[in-house]
Amino acid sequence: MLRAVLLTALAPIVWGSVYLVTTEFLPPGRPLLAGALRALPVGLLIVAAYGRLPAGAWWGRAFVLGQLHIGVFFALLFFAAYRLPGGIAATIIAMQPLFVALLGWALHGHRPSLVTVGAALSGIAGVGLIVLRPEAxxxxxxxxxxxxxxxxxxxxxxxASRWPSPVPLLLSTGWQLVAGGLLLIVLALSLEGLPSTLSAANVGGFVYLGVVATGLAYLLWFRGIRQLGVSVSFLVLLSPTAALLLGYFLRDERLGVVQLLGVAIVVASVAAGQWDGSRRSRQALLG
Structure with missing residues (x-):
């Protein structure tokens, strides 16, 4: 169980590096293109390697999951990033664990425990302490x-928890990357166009985003959902924390006392959410 949690936690930690890579290595003013190149090339490589397309109901499921995890998610994320300070956008998106608990209750009747709700709200508060600024x-x-x-x-x-994949996890991840990436490339070409030139740093940044921050990270994330259930959603709170720590170590962005307190609250809320999810899973198995 601990190994599965640690491997799944790598996904949001890697996602926390995306902001640094984007600002330091990618061409400016191309957020939708960056999203498309994160998803589509690696997705096509995975599907081509397996040589297998979805069958039956999985055409629709791959499309739905691909838009929720990749296509629509990236489009809304980039729109928010243009219109909000990054800290506020990150804090709002960090509310995902609470939405998971509420959607699980609404769609499947899985009533969240007080610990789950408390951990979600505490984690959001911690992220707010980390990234919000008075002038935002x-x-x-x-x-x-x-x-x-x-x-x-x-x-x-x-x-994704409701629809366990009938094929290898890497293949189902590829289907979703292609489905979401196709939407993003259409939006990117329609709204942004292509940059006139790409440097070696740009190419390296795109490769990192596609292979590590998307292919590997989403594989670990979906694997965690399959093994641990929707309780893994609490781990997404590690993403803004990782972004802050990378800025501290690599860009000399200093941490104040309030930010350090926020990091501690996020870590504690993640631990509480995972503990409660594991406890309830054991109780369900024992009847």
């Missing part, structure tokens, strides 16, 4: 997009 301004459309992004990922987590 709110944009209504940006806030709506960030909430939509959190809801998309939460719904994807719930449905």
């Amino acid at each position: 301004a709110l944009d209504a459309w940006g806030v709506a997009a960030a909430f939509g992004a959190a809801l998309c990922m939460a719904a994807g987590t719930v449905y």
Whole structure:
């Protein structure tokens, strides 16, 4: 169980590096293109390697999961990033665990425990302490997009748990990457166009985003959902924490006392959420 949790935790930690890679290595002003190149090439490689397409109901399921986890999620995320300070967008999207608990209750009758709700709210508060700034301004459309992004990922987590894949996990991940990436590439070409040149650093950044931050990270994430259930959603709170720590060590962005307190609260809430999920799973197995 601990090994599965640690492996799953690598996914949001890697996602926390995406902001640093984007600002330091990618061409500016191409967020949708970055999202498309994160998803589509690695997805096509995976599907081509297996040489197998979805069958039956999985055409629709792969499309739905691909949009929730990749396509619509990335589009809303980038829209929010343009209209909100990054800290506020990250805090709103960190509400995903609470949305997972509420959607699980609404769709499947899985009533969340007080510990689960408390851990979700505490984690959100911790992320707020880490990333919010007094001068941050709110944009209504940006806030709506960030909430939509959190809801998309939460719904994807719930449905991925409900629809266990009949094929190897890597293949089902490839289907979702292709489904979401196709939407993103259409949006990118329509709204942004292609950059005139790409440097070696740009290419390296795109490769990292596609192979590590998408292919490997989503494989670990979906594997965690399959093994641990929707309780893994609490681990997404590690993403903004990882982003902050990377900034501290690699960009000399100093941590204040309030931010350190936020990191501690996030770690504690993740631990509490995982403990409660494991406890309830054991109780269900024991009857």
